[in-house]
Amino acid sequence: MPEFKKKTALGLRDLPENGQECTHVLLTHSEYDALLAKVACAERDARSVYTAASQKIAQAERNSAQAKEAAYAEVNAVQKDLEEACRKIEYLNGLNKNLLRIARERANADRKLRPKKTHTGYVVLTSSEKEYRYKTMRKENAVAGLWETALQSPYSVDFTEEQARALTEELVQPNENGETIVGRIGIDTYYHGSYEDLLHDQRRNARQEKSRNIMLKPKLRANYKTGYWEVIFLHTKPLGLVPEDMRARNQ
The missing domain is CATH 1.10.287 (Helix Hairpins)
Structure with a gap:
C-alpha cells in the first residue's frame, strides 16, 4: 500500500x-x-x-x-x-x-548519493583503455586505442530493457543550459553508431574530431548483484577529472 x-x-x-x-x-x-x-x-x-x-x-x-x-x-x-x-x-x-x-x-x-533530490543518479563504475579491432574500408584489419566506460544508472533492474534504454537516453540530451550528463565527465560529443561508422562518415570533420572525446553508441547491462542497470560505451579519449559526486561508492 x-x-x-x-x-x-x-x-x-x-x-x-x-x-x-x-x-x-x-x-x-x-x-x-x-x-x-x-x-x-x-x-x-x-x-x-x-x-x-x-x-x-x-x-x-x-x-x-x-x-x-x-x-x-x-x-x-x-x-x-x-x-x-x-x-x-x-x-x-x-x-x-x-x-x-x-x-x-x-x-x-x-546508494548514499547526495543531494538525493537533484543528483542525476549516474555514477562512474570503471573506465579502462581498450584495443578495438575493426576493418578499414579496404577490408584490412586495424586496431584503435579506445576507452570503455561503465556508468551505473539510477534505474533498478525492475525496469524492463525497453524502459531502461529509453530512460538512459537522457545521458546525451542537453539541459536548458546546453549541458549533458556525460559532459560532466569529459565527453565532448555523441555519435549514434560504431567506431567504423564514425571513421567512414563523410559528414564529420576528421580534423576537428581528433581533438574531441567522442562517445559511441552505448550498450546496456543489467547488474543483478547491485540491482541497477548499467550503461557501457566506448569513447575516443580518456575521461576528464570525474567529479566527486559521480564516483561510485561501495554498496
Whole structure:
C-alpha cells in the first residue's frame, strides 16, 4: 500500500491517509510497476484516440463539399476529442515524470548519493583503455586505442530493457543550459553508431574530431548483484577529472 508522508524539519512524518498535509507518497516496486503499466495503457488509448480523430477529420474534410454543415459539426466534435486526448497525455506525462523522480530519489538514497533530490543518479563504475579491432574500408584489419566506460544508472533492474534504454537516453540530451550528463565527465560529443561508422562518415570533420572525446553508441547491462542497470560505451579519449559526486561508492 502507498505510504503517505509529510515533509517536516526533522524529515518525513507518516500520515494516516492522503490529504492536504501530504507532500510525499512512497510506493513499492510492484505498485510503481502497476502505475507504469496504467500510464502506458492510457498513453496507448490516447494515441488511438488521436489517430482515429485525425482520420475522422480527414474524412470529414473530404466530405465537406457535399455536407458542409455536417462536416463542420463532425470536426468540432472530433476537435473536442483531440483536446481531451492531449490533456490526458499531458496529465499522464506529468504523472510519469513524478514517478520517475521518486524512483531516482529512492535509488540515490539507497546508494548514499547526495543531494538525493537533484543528483542525476549516474555514477562512474570503471573506465579502462581498450584495443578495438575493426576493418578499414579496404577490408584490412586495424586496431584503435579506445576507452570503455561503465556508468551505473539510477534505474533498478525492475525496469524492463525497453524502459531502461529509453530512460538512459537522457545521458546525451542537453539541459536548458546546453549541458549533458556525460559532459560532466569529459565527453565532448555523441555519435549514434560504431567506431567504423564514425571513421567512414563523410559528414564529420576528421580534423576537428581528433581533438574531441567522442562517445559511441552505448550498450546496456543489467547488474543483478547491485540491482541497477548499467550503461557501457566506448569513447575516443580518456575521461576528464570525474567529479566527486559521480564516483561510485561501495554498496
